[in-house]
């Protein structure tokens with residue numbers, strides 16, 4: 163099956179194609195959706211900060227217009243990326259996730275981080291270039307580890323104060339310089355709940371464009387320790403039996419996949435597939 167969405171570096175000097183537009187309020191939508199005729203959209207009273215050619219949807223070129231202000235043309239409204247993750251066409255979400263990461267990066271790399279000079283897009287490559295000192299800046303991706311810690315028929319789930327009320331999830335955290343994914347996993351689990359783990363098994367990965375995480379997903383077995391939630395970061399953490407789980411994260415998240423996969427394996431149910 164051919165992919166509906168594929169990335170590419172397109173020349174913004176070419177006319178035509180589709181455009182998606184992003185502001186601090188999310189993506190511009192109208193009754194037809196999130197893809198606009200680019201030549202039409204560019205004539206609307208919108209304030210474009212930067213434009214990038216980002217790929218093809220159903221074979222047609224797609225450009226991102228990153229806007230300075232969230233003034234929407236008549237008949238249009240804004241929708242946040244999370245809403246696209248939660249519902250609707252997954253290929254559209256993939257496209258917008260990529261657009262959001264490119265938009266964030268382009269917005270944050272208009273000036274060179276080394277000498278402060280202005281940067282320009284490199285033709286044919288996803289990079290910003292500083293003519294003054296030759297530095298190239300590429301889109302930022304932050305490796306993050308996520309793990310379901312298990313103990314027989316129990317799983318360790320925790321709540322951050324930022325979560326929707328009632329929802330418990332797997333433990334996660336950003337990798338630091340100098341660590342392997344396994345080092346990061348052991349450190350994060352120890353920091354967040356003071357539990358040690360063994361038999362770490364890699365399950366799979368997921369792009370998480372909020373704003374630029376690359377989630378590396380694992381299962382690990384409990385080894386030792388009593389749960390002590392980390393002050394400020396972890397509001398509550400508990401062992402839950404797999405037949406008495408709390409409210410869980412969104413269906414398309416790797417957190418949910420790690421839980422569903424373990425429950426499936428323990429219960430002899432068909433194994434779920436990670437959306438990707």
Ligand SMILES: NC(=O)c1ccc[n+]([C@@H]2O[C@H](COP(=O)([O-])OP(=O)(O)OC[C@H]3O[C@@H](n4cnc5c(N)ncnc54)[C@H](O)[C@@H]3O)[C@@H](O)[C@H]2O)c1
Pocket residue numbers: 304306308331332333334335336337350368370372373375377411415416417418
């Ligand atoms: N897809 C999923 O299922 C899923 C589930 C849980 C978490 N996540 C994501 O995993 C990532 C990490 O999880 P977390 O929030 O628990 O991380 P964490 O436990 O490392 O704690 C977050 C803190 O890390 C620091 N931080 C922020 N950005 C950083 C970066 N790029 N590098 C290093 N440190 C940084 C900040 O102080 C922040 O408050 C987040 O992006 C989160 O959205 C995804």
Ligand SMILES: [Mg+2]
Pocket residue numbers: 333334335354
């Ligand atoms: Mg964390």
Ligand SMILES: [Zn+2]
Pocket residue numbers: 274275276277278279292293294295296297
């Ligand atoms: Zn420079």
